[in-house]
Amino acid sequence: MAATRLLPPQDYADRLVGAVHRLPSTLIAIGDAHGRVLAEDVTARHSLPGFDNSAMDGYAVRAADVPAPGTTLPVAGVIPAGDTRQVRLEPGTAWQIMTGAAVPDGADAIVQVEHTDGGTEQVRFDVAAVAGTSIRAAGGDVQAGALVLPAGTRIGARHVPVLAASGRAEVPVVPLPKVALISTGDELRSPGEELDHGQIIDTNGPMLAALVRQAGFEVARVDRCGDTGDAVRDAVDAALAAGADAIITSGGVSAGAFEPLKAAFEGGTEVEFSKIAMQPGKPQGFGFVRTDVPLFALPGNPVSSLVSFVVFVAPALRVMAGRSPQIGWMTATVADGWRTPDERTQLARVRLEHRGDGHFATASGGPGSHLMGGLSTADGLAWIDAEIDEVRAGDRIRVIGLDGELV
Secondary structure, three states, X not given: OOOOOOEOHHXXXXXXXXXXXXXXXXXXXXXXXXXXXXXXXXXXXXXXXXXXXXXXXXXXXXHHHOOOOOOEEEEXXXXXXXXXXXXXXXXXXXXXXXXXXXXXXXXXXXXXXXXXXXOOOEEEEOOOOOOOOOEEOOOOOEOOOOEEEOOOOEOOHHHHHHHHHOOOOEEEEEOOOEEEEEEXXXXXXXXXXXXXXXXXXXXXXXXXXXXXXXXXOEEEEEEEEOOOHHHHHHHHHHHHHOXXXXXXXXXXXXXXXXXXXXXHHOOOOOEEEEEEOEEOOOEEEXXXXXXXXXXXXXXOOHHHHHHHHHHHHHHHHHHHOOOOOOOOOEEEEEXXXXXXXXXXXXXXXXXXXXXXXXXXXXXXXXXXXXXXXXXXXXXXXXXXXXXXXXXXXXXXXXXXXXXXXXX
């Protein structure tokens, strides 16, 4: 029997990214839009600012009325911020004005209060007024109808003020994918449960939930099922009923006698199972259930599941959320070397140390996909190409950090 061809991991990642589609857009309140991607261009419904306003606490004047220091003028009144009156400045007078208040008709300058005696009935100016000083012109920031933010912008806190000020209460965005998680295995128990002989704690469910949130997406459901195809199907149906936009399973994709994902889907057209030239994370599955919900079937060992999520699942979820699939790799220098597996790309757990001349990487724990102790001390994953059989001190390698948003 011919050996099954192992797929290069980048080819498999590209396949998944190319198979998924951006979720349909929806309107969302700007206060809830953080982290979403704009689905359409947003234009200003009115100019910013909407009226000429004062940039300083001071006095609104005609510059021609204050030609030199020592000039005094009667004060017509006070214009506080938020005053909706439309007032007019008569020649030879001044209006006391607060920052953000509308400039009275006829005024062409603001003299800040620090350059006056602060009078309330009559004011003396210590400087000459200059036309245009401290006046924020209507439309000087954004003109009505102008582009505020283009489609494809991922909304951050810095974008919210201009969206709100330009007259938007809601914006069209690509929603965050809601992800359901299913751990498979009769031996699994919840964290905190007492274990009988042969039983283990389900670490993948909570780990993958944390990864989904860390990557900027939403968790729809965390579930567990037994080692039968029917149990998997029931769990998938429950995930769909919970409104999942994507489903991630862990376990049940290897070549053993009790592989529930294969029992549920192998031989059908929904999920295709592949072997990837990668360590850890060789067995993988991907397909669509109910025609449009992607299902990512990951291996069950916790390190394999984590690596598979970072390299394969997170880029595809980013596409669904309207984001770029590109992973933010950095370059690091190897501090201490290690051996790598033959003819397979290695995603090695590494500890990163930042020194003045860059990042330095050291292997964290052994290469086994069940070793969680080394995983807990790792800051990143190092991509080591399949043709490299040994990583040596001083080599330059690509690393993705594990503590950020996995961008």
